[in-house]
Amino acid sequence: xxxxxxxxxxxxxxxxxxxxxxxxxxxxxxxxxxxxxxxxxxxxxxxxxxxxxxxxxxxxxxxxxxxxxxxxxxxxxxxxxxxxxxxxxxxxxxxxxxxxxxxxxxxxxxxxxxxxxxxxxxxxx
Amino acid sequence: xxxxxxxxxxxxxxxxxxxxxxxxxxxxxxxxxxxxxxxxxxxxxxxxxxxxxxxxxxxxxxxxxxxxxxxxxxxxxxxxxxxxxxxxxxxxxxxxxxxxxxxxxxxxxxxxxxxxxxxxxxxxxxxxxxxxxxxxxxxxxxxxxxxxxxxxxxxxxxxxxxxxxxxxxxxxxxxxxxxxxxxxxxxxxxxxxxxxxxxxxxxxxxxxxxxxxxxxxxxxxxxxxxxxxxxxxxxxxxxxxxxxxxxxxxxxxxxxxxxxxxxxxxxxxxxxxxxxxxxxxxxxxxxxxxxxxxxxxxxxxxxxxxxxxxxxxxxxxxxxxxxxxxxxxxxxxxxxxxxxxxxxxxxxxxxxxxxxxxxxxxxxxxxxxxxxxxxxxxxxxxxxxxxxxxxxxxxxxxxxxxxxxxxxxxxxxxxxxxxxxxxxxxxxxxxxxxxxxxxxxxxxxxxxxxxxxxxxxxxxxxxxxxxxxxxxxxxxxxxxxxxxxxxxxxxxxxxxxxxxxxxxxxxxxxxxxxxxxxxxxxxxxxxxxxxxxx
Amino acid sequence: xxxxxxxxxxxxxxxxxxxxxxxxxxxxxxxxxxxxxxxxxxxxxxxxxxxxxxxxxxxxxxxxxxxxxxxxxxxxxxxxxxxxxxxxxxxxxxxxxxxxxxxxxxxxxxxxxxxxxxxxxxxxxxxxxxxxxxxxxxx
Numbered sequence: 001x002x003x004x005x006x007x008x009x010x011x012x013x014x015x016x017x018x019x020x021x022x023x024x025x026x027x028x029x030x031x032x033x034x035x036x037x038x039x040x041x042x043x044x045x046x047x048x049x050x051x052x053x054x055x056x057x058x059x060x061x062x063x064x065x066x067x068x069x070x071x072x073x074x075x076x077x078x079x080x081x082x083x084x085x086x087x088x089x090x091x092x093x094x095x096x097x098x099x100x101x102x103x104x105x106x107x108x109x110x111x112x113x114x115x116x117x118x119x120x121x122x123x124x125x
Numbered sequence: 126x127x128x129x130x131x132x133x134x135x136x137x138x139x140x141x142x143x144x145x146x147x148x149x150x151x152x153x154x155x156x157x158x159x160x161x162x163x164x165x166x167x168x169x170x171x172x173x174x175x176x177x178x179x180x181x182x183x184x185x186x187x188x189x190x191x192x193x194x195x196x197x198x199x200x201x202x203x204x205x206x207x208x209x210x211x212x213x214x215x216x217x218x219x220x221x222x223x224x225x226x227x228x229x230x231x232x233x234x235x236x237x238x239x240x241x242x243x244x245x246x247x248x249x250x251x252x253x254x255x256x257x258x259x260x261x262x263x264x265x266x267x268x269x270x271x272x273x274x275x276x277x278x279x280x281x282x283x284x285x286x287x288x289x290x291x292x293x294x295x296x297x298x299x300x301x302x303x304x305x306x307x308x309x310x311x312x313x314x315x316x317x318x319x320x321x322x323x324x325x326x327x328x329x330x331x332x333x334x335x336x337x338x339x340x341x342x343x344x345x346x347x348x349x350x351x352x353x354x355x356x357x358x359x360x361x362x363x364x365x366x367x368x369x370x371x372x373x374x375x376x377x378x379x380x381x382x383x384x385x386x387x388x389x390x391x392x393x394x395x396x397x398x399x400x401x402x403x404x405x406x407x408x409x410x411x412x413x414x415x416x417x418x419x420x421x422x423x424x425x426x427x428x429x430x431x432x433x434x435x436x437x438x439x440x441x442x443x444x445x446x447x448x449x450x451x452x453x454x455x456x457x458x459x460x461x462x463x464x465x466x467x468x469x470x471x472x473x474x475x476x477x478x479x480x481x482x483x484x485x486x487x488x489x490x491x492x493x494x495x496x497x498x499x500x501x502x503x504x505x506x507x508x509x510x511x512x513x514x515x516x517x518x519x520x521x522x523x524x525x526x527x528x529x530x531x532x533x534x535x536x537x538x539x540x541x542x543x544x545x546x547x548x549x550x551x552x553x554x555x556x557x558x559x560x561x562x563x564x565x566x567x568x569x570x571x572x573x574x575x576x577x578x579x580x581x582x583x584x585x586x587x588x589x590x591x592x593x594x595x596x597x598x599x600x601x602x603x604x605x606x607x608x609x610x611x612x613x614x615x616x617x618x619x620x621x622x623x624x625x626x627x628x629x630x631x632x633x634x635x636x637x638x639x640x641x642x643x644x645x646x647x648x649x650x651x652x653x654x655x656x657x658x659x
Numbered sequence: 660x661x662x663x664x665x666x667x668x669x670x671x672x673x674x675x676x677x678x679x680x681x682x683x684x685x686x687x688x689x690x691x692x693x694x695x696x697x698x699x700x701x702x703x704x705x706x707x708x709x710x711x712x713x714x715x716x717x718x719x720x721x722x723x724x725x726x727x728x729x730x731x732x733x734x735x736x737x738x739x740x741x742x743x744x745x746x747x748x749x750x751x752x753x754x755x756x757x758x759x760x761x762x763x764x765x766x767x768x769x770x771x772x773x774x775x776x777x778x779x780x781x782x783x784x785x786x787x788x789x790x791x792x793x794x795x796x797x798x
Contacts, residue, residue, distance in 0.1 A: 020314070025306065032313055039320045046328030059689070073327070076276055080320060082695055082781075083283045089788045090290060091309055096792070098302040112303040113383050121442035121509050122581060122589055143747035152750045159737045166730030207751040209743075218750075257730070 005045045012038030025095045025105040029088070036084035040077045047073025140209045150196055151205045151220045153189040154228055154267035157182060162260035169257065172248040179256030180243065183236040186263060190225070190232040197225040198636075202643060202653035204273065213334035217654050219273035223480060223640035227402060228270045230484050233622075234394045234491045235263050237615035241495055242387045244611040246295075250385060253295050259391065261288040269399050273654055275323050276333045278403065282316055282367070289396060292388045293380065304383035311376040315366035322359035325352060336654035339411050339647055348414040357415035360407050361423070367400030368456050371429035377453060378437065382445035382507075386498030389445060393452045394491035398483050401459045409466060409476060409644045420467035427464050428563040431457030435570035442509040444497045444578060448490065451533055451574070454567050455486040461560045462548050466645070471555040476641035478547030481633055485540040485626065489532045492619035496526050499612060500582055510589045512582040514596055523583045525620050530575035532623045535568040540626035543634065661711065669711030676704035684778050685771075694774035698781025705782070706789040714794050725790065729783025736776025739769040 012034055019031030047070040055071035057064050099105045102112060161182035165175055197203060197220050206215035220228075239259060246255045265285025272278050293305045327333055329352055330341050342348050349357070362373070369377040377397070381389050408416040416423075434454025441447040462479025466472040497507065499522065504512040516523045532539035545564060552561035587597025626633050643650055680700035687693030709717040721728070743752035756767040 025310075028310060032310065032317075035314070035317050039317055039324065042321060043324035043327065046324045056690075076324075076327070078695070079276075079280065083280070084317075086784060086788075087283075087287070087313055089785065090287070091313065093788055093791055094290075094294070094302065094305055094309060097297075098306050101299045101302050107306075110303050110306065112300045113307075114379055119442060119510070120440065121577065140749065144749050146744070146747070149744055149750070156737060156741070156750070160734060163730045163732075163734035163737065167727045167734065169724070169726065169730075205749050207749060209749045209752045215749075254726070 001049050001051075002045055005041065005049065009038050009041050009045065012041065023106050023108055025098070025107060028107070029091055029095055032091070033084075033088050036080070036088065040080050040084075043080065044073050044077050047076075138211055138214060140206065140211060144205065147196055148203055148205050150189060150193040151203060151218050151271060153193065154186055154232065154271065155264050157186050157189055158260045158264040158267065161185075162257045162264060165257040165260060166254065169252060169254055172251040175251050175256050176239075176243045179260065180236070180239045182260060183232070183239040183263070186267075187229075187232045187236050190229040190267070193220055194225040194229045196220075197222055198639070202649050204653045212654050212656070213332050213337040216277050217273040217334060217336070218271050219336075219650065219654055220271050221640070221643040221650055221653075222636065223402075223405070223643055224270040226480065226636050226640050227398070227483065227487075228267050230487050231266050231270070231395055231398075232263070234487055234619070235259065235266075235391065237495075237619055238387050238391045238394075238491065240611055241390070241498075241615040242385075244606070244609045245387050245498060246385060250295050253297075254291060255295055255385075255388075258288045258291040258295075261285075262292065262391065262395075264288075266395050266399055270402060273335050274333050275326065275335060275338070275407075278406075279316065279319055279323055282319065282399070282403075285396070285399065286312055286316065289392065292391070293384050295385060295388065298383075301383045304380035307376050308380035311366065311373075315363050315373075318359055318363035318366065322356050322363060325356050325359070329353065329356070334654065335406070335411055336647070336651040339651060340655070342411060342414070348412075349418040353412065353415060354418065357408070357412050357419060360412075361404070361419060364400045364404045364407070365426065365460075368397045368404065368460075369400075369453050370426050370456055370460055371433055371453075372426075374430065374433070374453050374456075378446050378449040381449040381452070382443060386445070386494060386501065389448075390491045390494035390498070393448065393494050394487045397452055397456055398459075398487055401456060401479070401483055404460075404463060405476060405479065405644060408463060409472070410647050410650065416463070417467045417469075420464050423460060423467075424464035424557060424560055427457050427460035428559060429457075430454070430460060431563045431567035432570075435567045435574065438574040439570060439577075444500065444507045444509065444512075444582070445494070447574060447578065448493050448497060451493070451571060452486075452490055454571060455482065455490065455533075457567060458482050458545065458548060458564055459486075461552065461564055465548070465551045465555050465557055465560060468555045468557075471551040472645045473638060473641045474547060475551040475555070476645055477634065477637035478544050478551055480637040480640045481547060481630075482541075482544035484633065484637070485532070485544055485623075488619050488622050488626075489529060489540065492616060492623065493529050493533060495612075495616045495619070496522075496529060499607070499616070500526075502607060504582070504588075509578065509581045513585045513587040513589070513591060514583075514598070516583040517596055517598070523579075525616065526583065527579055528620055528623060530572075530579055532627065534572040534575055536572065538624075538627045540623045540630075542627060543630040544637075547634070666711050669708055673704040673708040676707070677701050680704065680778075684774060687774060688768075688771060694777030695781055698778040699785065701778070701782045702785035702789060705786045706793070709790055709793045714790050717790060721786075725783045725787035727783070728786070729780045732776040732779025732781075732783060734776070736773050736780065739772035739776060742769055 016031045016035035016038055019027045022028055050069040053068045055068040102110055165179055168174060202219060202221040204217055204219040206212050206217045208215055242255060262285050265281045265288060268281035269278055272281060290309055293308060294301050330338050332338060366373040381392055431454055434450050434457055437450035438447045459479045459482050462475045465475035500515060501507045503515055503518055506512055528539060532541045535541040535545040549561040549564055586595045591597050680697040683692040683700060684694055684697035705717055740751040742754050754769045758765055
């Protein structure tokens with residue numbers, strides 16, 4: 001089970017890196033979204049996979065009856081999902097605004113902050 | 126559940142003894158800024174009240190972090206575990222001399238920035254939420270310095286990252302959107318790398334508590350091999366990206382000059398140092414064997430960072446971009462300390478040099494960006510070609526800038542001198558001569574770059590083209606705006622600190638040494654978190 | 660998108676979703692659910708209402724600015740952890756207030772307050788991003 005998921009995670013990373021190597025901001029953002037998901041799966045798999053036993057304690061007991069799935073990675077993944085989701089939403093708005101203002105989504109052409117022919121500093125008075 | 130009559134022995138998993146009220150000082154820095162930030166967020170529309178409330182809360186933060194520092198120096202490392210759970214089950218928040226010192230200095234700088242912003246941030250900037258974001262940024266910064274849990278560190282990193290996005294695009298200008306895209310994307314990739322490493326670390330040890338991991342790593346036969354080598358390399362890449370070390374530094378000069386000058390000042394002072402702090406915490410406390418294993422790589426990265434930072438500064442005519450490169454050069458010095466610390470015998474000296482350098486860099490970079498802001502107001506430009514004659518406008522300001530220029534270059538008698546002495550001393554004693562040489566060469570190049578800024582912007586008579594011996598009266602902001610105490614007070618306080626640490630370095634050296642020994646020899650730290658069984 | 664059917668249904672759908680989100684929020688204490696997922700449902704309710712009837716009417720309907728809502732959520736969420744200060748316990752230790760109302764056991768607790776805080780933060784933050792995107796679409 002773990003091996004299969006590990007191969008899947010590797011595929012996700014490959015796709016994410018490939019997309020992030022693109023010049024276009026939209027593809028980079030898609031790459032980041034996939035990267036976030038692959039990281040989540042990685043954490044989840046690192047907590048070891050247990051099938052079909054949710055970590056819920058019946059109301060009349062204080063400890064679970066059998067060994068259950070590890071709840072900690074689920075909490076970690078939930079936190080990471082929340083964070084990566086809100087960052088993705090924010091970056092999407094930012095990229096859209098940048099596209100409107102700068103007229104391009106190609107990162108090589110975004111040279112407002114770093115002009116291409118920046119003059120050298122003065123060499124004398 | 127609640128209300129049923131079954132009795133359970135909570136002592137196995139929970140703390141049953143009462144917590145001293147003074148221990149609440151550990152969470153106070155994050156708590157004050159979080160509650161205060163939320164309050165300011167609700168009062169966003171009230172642009173008159175906001176600066177007062179924001180500065181008051183930042184002052185409270187300074188007092189709380191000072192109290193925390195005094196308590197840590199008095200009682201040693203102190204720990205509080207969230208929700209009364211026993212460690213390593215609960216999330217621990219631990220203040221050791223390293224974290225407490227950086228929290229205190231960071232708070233002082235944030236307070237100065239809050240005062241400075243009363244003059245430089247317009248009321249529309251306030252409505253966009255400058256003060257809430259500044260406070261929430263400090264929540265993230267203080268939380269990162271004080272947490273004892275790796276995943277929690279990731280959460281605080283994200284808190285400070287999301288508030289830094291808010292600060293970076295304050296005002297919504299074209300240039301800011303350009304800078305924010307690069308900053309945003311690269312930093313998000315960096316935190317994702319951090320998360321990958323944390324996930325792997327959890328897979329190996331099944332715990333996220335730093336002290337617990339340190340104990341478990343120490344018990345391994347071969348603590349630098351296999352999966353841990355991958356984890357260490359990923360952590361180094363992730364935090365180097367945060368700290369803007371050489372091959373992954375390009376986001377910094379692309380973005381730091383775009384926002385409002387006070388935002389640049391806070392960023393230059395605090396954000397990269399959080400990355401350096403995380404490197405020290407992870408490598409010296411948790412993975413000392415991997416530090417030894419990676420020392421050469423870290424050393425090469427440090428040399429490259431030192432030299433490219435200083436050369437980049439020489440090649441810029443925009444003052445704010447020039448200062449951005451100086452931030453990078455400073456990061457190189459701290460990384461050099463980390464590389465020297467691997468050899469063991471010099472570890473305490475090297476790490477205390479790096480900590481002192483971090484303190485110096487936090488103060489001096491913030492002050493320099495503030496000074497650059499005032500120069501921009503006086504001369505209506507940030508470009509060296511268009512500036513000139515500022516010495517005639519204000520002799521005192523020219524003197525302050527010269528002090529800061531000497532300090533950032535590492536010349537005596539100012540604060541940059543002592544940490545460089547400690548680092549170069551440790552490098553030569555540890556046999557890493559190239560690192561010592563790189564620190565000195567970088568200091569020399571920085572002196573040239575800063576000297577040039579002073580000569581062109583202050584000493585010559587006017588902008589480019591002014592005849593020799595002539596002086597032109599440059600036009601700048603209105604006199605009333607420039608005479609505001611909100612501009613000069615923070616700059617004066619920071620400059621006074623720079624001079625004070627230069628003339629009286631003893632207690633800062635003592636503090637840095639205590640901070641260094643608390644991570645180099647983590648016995649006290651581990652016992653504070655895990656209790657006697659650790 | 661603004662067909663007659665959608666515009667007629669959307670207010671009812673949004674109201675139902677907000678109601679459901681509160682149910683999910685309160686259910687979250689002992690069963691799957693909670694503040695984050697509840698907040699997401701409520702934020703999507705706002706988004707649907709915004710697509711159908713325009714962003715201006717959403718802003719009118721929620722009275723406060725979304726960022727103020729999330730500020731309030733953060734405020735009560737952080738303060739929920741502080742109550743334990745007065746009982747000499749660590750930050751974020753849960754405090755309970757249990758009483759009977761018409762023979763039904765009502766358990767109020769600081770985790771509940773914290774969860775409501777999370778709910779409001781998510782509604783405010785995601786809602787404001789969604790509304791910002793919809794506003795751009797309009798012009």
